[in-house]
Amino acid sequence: MSGREGDECVALTLALSQWERGDEGERGDEWELRGFAGNVCYIFYFTSQCDMLACNRKKILEEIAAFRKESGLGLSKCVVLYRRVCVKLFRGGLVLYWNSEAECMSRDRLQELQFKRLRKIVERVYNNVPHYCRAFQAAGIEPGDIDSLEDLSRLPFTVKQDFRDNYPFSLFAVPQNEVVRFHSSSGTTGKPTVVGYTRNDLGTWSELMARCLVSAGTTRNSVVQNAYGYGLFTGGLGVHYGAELVGAAVIPISGGNTQRQVMVMKDFGTDILTCTPSYALFIAEVIEEMGLKKEDFKLRAGIFGAEPWSENMRQQIETRLGITAIDIYGLSEIIGPGVAVECEEKCGLHIFEDHFIPEIIDPVSGAVLPYGEKGELVFTTLTKEALPIIRYRTRDITTLTVEPCLCGRTHVRMAKVTGRSDDMIIVRGVNVFPTQVESVLLEIGETEPHYQLVVTREGNLDLLEIQVEVSERMFSDKIKGMEALERKIHTQIDSILGISAKIRLVEPKTIPRSEGKAKRVIDKRLL
Numbered sequence: 001m002s003g004r005e006g007d008e009c010v011a012l013t014l015a016l017s018q019w020e021r022g023d024e025g026e027r028g029d030e031w032e033l034r035g036f037a038g039n040v041c042y043i044f045y046f047t048s049q050c051d052m053l054a055c056n057r058k059k060i061l062e063e064i065a066a067f068r069k070e071s072g073l074g075l076s077k078c079v080v081l082y083r084r085v086c087v088k089l090f091r092g093g094l095v096l097y098w099n100s101e102a103e104c105m106s107r108d109r110l111q112e113l114q115f116k117r118l119r120k121i122v123e124r125v126y127n128n129v130p131h132y133c134r135a136f137q138a139a140g141i142e143p144g145d146i147d148s149l150e151d152l153s154r155l156p157f158t159v160k161q162d163f164r165d166n167y168p169f170s171l172f173a174v175p176q177n178e179v180v181r182f183h184s185s186s187g188t189t190g191k192p193t194v195v196g197y198t199r200n201d202l203g204t205w206s207e208l209m210a211r212c213l214v215s216a217g218t219t220r221n222s223v224v225q226n227a228y229g230y231g232l233f234t235g236g237l238g239v240h241y242g243a244e245l246v247g248a249a250v251i252p253i254s255g256g257n258t259q260r261q262v263m264v265m266k267d268f269g270t271d272i273l274t275c276t277p278s279y280a281l282f283i284a285e286v287i288e289e290m291g292l293k294k295e296d297f298k299l300r301a302g303i304f305g306a307e308p309w310s311e312n313m314r315q316q317i318e319t320r321l322g323i324t325a326i327d328i329y330g331l332s333e334i335i336g337p338g339v340a341v342e343c344e345e346k347c348g349l350h351i352f353e354d355h356f357i358p359e360i361i362d363p364v365s366g367a368v369l370p371y372g373e374k375g376e377l378v379f380t381t382l383t384k385e386a387l388p389i390i391r392y393r394t395r396d397i398t399t400l401t402v403e404p405c406l407c408g409r410t411h412v413r414m415a416k417v418t419g420r421s422d423d424m425i426i427v428r429g430v431n432v433f434p435t436q437v438e439s440v441l442l443e444i445g446e447t448e449p450h451y452q453l454v455v456t457r458e459g460n461l462d463l464l465e466i467q468v469e470v471s472e473r474m475f476s477d478k479i480k481g482m483e484a485l486e487r488k489i490h491t492q493i494d495s496i497l498g499i500s501a502k503i504r505l506v507e508p509k510t511i512p513r514s515e516g517k518a519k520r521v522i523d524k525r526l527l
């Protein structure tokens with residue numbers, strides 16, 4: 001019996017012996033047992049809706065072994081698991097880890113590992129990247145000065161402009177013949193951001209994406225429909241290689257041609273969908289238009305990212321597609337998608353701290369803020385070879401927490417990013433994030449989830465118009481109903497954002513649909 005499986009048995013035996021002695025107290029309809037093995041806590045959930053209530057240890061272990069065989073996930077790569085074990089077994093799935101050793105490592109061991117890797121990476125960038133050598137010297141610091149993880153805060157930040165100034169390859173820390181892949185931003189404003197990967201970097205990236213996919217329930221039996229764009233954008237290939245590593249079957253369909261997406265989804269038995277959240281909603285709309293029902297599909301979960309989205313948007317997607325919607329976070333400067341992902345608990349995204357150190361800083365002073373405080377997210381890569389990055393300012397505003405998560409992962413969680421400061425618009429001195437507007441609209445729930453913010457300037461006054469689509473039924477309804485709805489949205493926006501916006505209800509299907517990132521803001525001001 002391998003070590004990991006042995007640990008599970010130890011934990012289960014311990015939990016069950018406590019249960020037999022009655023240590024776990026009163027048992028209601030649902031109850032849990034906890035057992036420890038090594039430094040990992042195993043949580044076993046049971047429910048009365050399951051015929052294993054008799055709690056036959058042998059049977060449970062057999063079921064788990066059978067699941068493992070069927071899912072094809074290797075022992076060391078699988079499970080700390082057993083959350084709601086009985087319920088989940090009924091549905092044919094369990095909570096899984098791709099790499100439980102890394103994802104559930106004790107925080108002490110994790111910090112030891114981070115420190116070891118940090119020293120190495122600082123040394124490497126200092127010796128191989130002229131930009132960092134200069135920046136460290138300007139800050140009066142040498143690699144040998146890094147004596148603890150706290151010393152990270154003494155290092156200078158890296159910002160987007162540094163990528164532009166070093167365009168295209170000057171931030172690379174390896175000779176170009178070791179680079180096996182490039183990706184790049186679209187570069188709509190100025191020079192694009194170019195990133196490079198060595199063969200090992202691609203391995204790391206695939207490993208991290210495998211963790212993300214498995215966190216959302218992907219197994220070797222899964223069919224992953226990857227509707228992220230393939231090409232220079234990191235989304236498509238990032239998901240692709242991760243899904244192949246898991247052993248799932250990937251459909252590299254990319255974005256677009258939505259009717260064909262839907263047909264493939266149905267005919268190929270897709271169970272995992274990956275795309276931007278706005279595109280997921282558009283797919284739901286097309287499914288309805290084609291006269292199909294969510295029951296016609298095998299879809300179970302979606303991994304959505306590359307743009308900020310609200311909790312209300314999550315509910316919409318989950319209801320309309322009948323799936324669980326998981327948030328994923330990443331940025332090409334750091335590695336691409338796969339920097340952080342939600343677990344089944346959906347209460348924050350676990351950042352893969354064995355590969356990245358996150359910090360939260362005050363965006364104005366640059367001072368590091370303690371856990372729990374809101375500020376700008378900053379990343380240092382620990383294992384990247386081609387493009388190691390020290391303290392990259394993401395412009396994303398969020399908070400971090402190290403509170404233990406029910407899923408058993410020990411890595412720090414970041415709150416869902418509800419706005420990139422790049423997406424933020426300032427209207428009459430007020431910071432407005434499109435996700436705030438989205439949240440209000442979905443809360444009211446009387447419009448379609450398609451909207452656009454149009455900002456104009458008349459004289460010195462900024463005007464914000466929010467265009468929202470209404471349903472067919474609503475649009476043919478009486479004018480009076482429409483006016484009342486406009487007033488209602490206006491009042492809500494006013495109370496949430498503190499600014500008065502003009503609300504314009506528009507005909508169904510008039511706001512352009514996006515097959516990638518949705519365009520939420522049209523700024524017509526000449527700033």
Ligand SMILES: [Zn+2]
Pocket residue numbers: 343344345350405406407408409
């Ligand atoms: Zn978790």
